[in-house]
Amino acid sequence: MAPIATAQTVSDADIADLKEAVRAATLQHKGDFPLPPDGTLRRYKKAGIDLSEGYPYVPKAALGGGVSRDQAARVDEGAGETSYVDPASRADPKKNALLSAATKVDHLTQHIGTEISGIKLDSLTDQQKDELALLAAERGVVFFRDQDLSPQAQRELGLYWGQGRIEVHPQAPQVPGQPGALIIWEEGRPKNWGPSARSHRLPYGGGHYGWHSDLSHEEFPPGYTHLYQDSVPVTGGDTLWASGYAAYDKLSPTFKRLIEGLNGIYRSANVYPDTSKPNAAPKPILRKHPLVRTHPVTGWKSLFVNRWWTVGIEGLDGPEATIILDYLNDVFERSTDIQVRWRWTPGTSAVWDNRVVNHTVSFDWVGDRHGTRVSSLGEAPFYDPKSKGRAESLGLEEWNGADYDNFRFSNLGLQ
Numbered sequence: 001m002a003p004i005a006t007a008q009t010v011s012d013a014d015i016a017d018l019k020e021a022v023r024a025a026t027l028q029h030k031g032d033f034p035l036p037p038d039g040t041l042r043r044y045k046k047a048g049i050d051l052s053e054g055y056p057y058v059p060k061a062a063l064g065g066g067v068s069r070d071q072a073a074r075v076d077e078g079a080g081e082t083s084y085v086d087p088a089s090r091a092d093p094k095k096n097a098l099l100s101a102a103t104k105v106d107h108l109t110q111h112i113g114t115e116i117s118g119i120k121l122d123s124l125t126d127q128q129k130d131e132l133a134l135l136a137a138e139r140g141v142v143f144f145r146d147q148d149l150s151p152q153a154q155r156e157l158g159l160y161w162g163q164g165r166i167e168v169h170p171q172a173p174q175v176p177g178q179p180g181a182l183i184i185w186e187e188g189r190p191k192n193w194g195p196s197a198r199s200h201r202l203p204y205g206g207g208h209y210g211w212h213s214d215l216s217h218e219e220f221p222p223g224y225t226h227l228y229q230d231s232v233p234v235t236g237g238d239t240l241w242a243s244g245y246a247a248y249d250k251l252s253p254t255f256k257r258l259i260e261g262l263n264g265i266y267r268s269a270n271v272y273p274d275t276s277k278p279n280a281a282p283k284p285i286l287r288k289h290p291l292v293r294t295h296p297v298t299g300w301k302s303l304f305v306n307r308w309w310t311v312g313i314e315g316l317d318g319p320e321a322t323i324i325l326d327y328l329n330d331v332f333e334r335s336t337d338i339q340v341r342w343r344w345t346p347g348t349s350a351v352w353d354n355r356v357v358n359h360t361v362s363f364d365w366v367g368d369r370h371g372t373r374v375s376s377l378g379e380a381p382f383y384d385p386k387s388k389g390r391a392e393s394l395g396l397e398e399w400n401g402a403d404y405d406n407f408r409f410s411n412l413g414l415q
């Protein structure tokens with residue numbers, strides 16, 4: 001049998017024409033971007049991606065800085081919640097079709113993260129896709145090494161999970177000819193976004209350490225989100241995820257009651273001009289969502305805050321909201337027991353449920369780090385007062401520990 005062609009078997013000579021095409025287009029247009037990594041070009045060569053217009057593709061409105069609030073607000077246009085049926089709702093709760101096809105299933109931590117071996121994502125049946133969605137909804141993030149995934153196949157998966165609704169960002173760099181296949185590549189940031197300001201001393205300004213969920217300000221923020229890394233630095237560049245279910249479960253019953261039913265205020269990363277007010281300064285988009293949201297399929301409550309984009313709480317004064325949000329974000333960011341840290345290898349996919357996890361990158365790499373992300377849009381976030389936390393729902397008694405401070409004070413004879 002002939003060996004199966006993979007992106008890794010595409011030779012240097014095979015990608016020479018792509019390099020020449022990108023160089024020629026770059027000279028002709030802007031000269032803003034370096035050549036993408038060789039591993040990326042091999043993948044694109046095999047996938048037949050046309051780079052004759054240069055790389056990456058950046059929407060023209062973004063290059064001119066002229067994306068209006070209306071355009072930005074249309075990122076999730078057509079994503080009506082009534083039309084969305086989460087694919088996980090169709091899945092066999094045991095997930096036999098998916099798990100029985102795997103050679104190994106490794107739960108990386110107690111509360112978040114599962115690695116599956118022996119499965120190729122571009123040959124999943126619909127039943128397996130549904131079950132993978134459910135697994136991501138339950139475990140937060142699922143990893144697959146040794147993939148050989150074209151941008152087209154990645155996009156098709158996202159369209160399946162989003163029922164035809166994926167985020168097509170009006171500004172972010174994308175794979176040419178593949179709308180919605182966003183490029184995660186530090187060197188591919190458009191220069192008119194301003195300096196990335198990322199240095200090893202201070203990778204993120206504002207003291208938020210990078211933890212976030214993607215596009216939390218949108219009306220229908222992404223659910224199933226799939227990052228495929230085709231080029232990976234030899235050292236560093238790990239990604240970390242933290243469980244929103246477990247972050248919620250860590251709160252005391254009294255604190256849970258305090259925040260449940262409240263709406264957070266979420267802002268967009270970018271600011272946009274209002275075309276109806278030509279003289280007004282550009283502003284971010286702000287939107288309300290519940291601080292504690294219910295997952296539509298697992299039915300579990302998840303903390304839905306992130307230090308980067310949750311900027312207030314409806315009904316509370318700024319300083320009051322700051323105290324509460326700081327604490328909730330501390331739970332996410334400081335609780336290493338509800339986090340998983342992932343070491344990438346080339347050709348690895350991470351599929352996470354953006355509704356119930358936060359994530360960040362460890363900005364410590366030198367060299368190539370390039371991937372593509374497809375985000376399937378979810379439902380409008382909602383809070384069901386009758387829903388339960390994951391620990392309560394699963395009867396995880398180890399979560400019912402004594403309050404540490406009461407224990408400590410009683411030992412000291414102070415109570």
Ligand SMILES: [Fe+2]
Pocket residue numbers: 212213214359
């Ligand atoms: Fe992200």
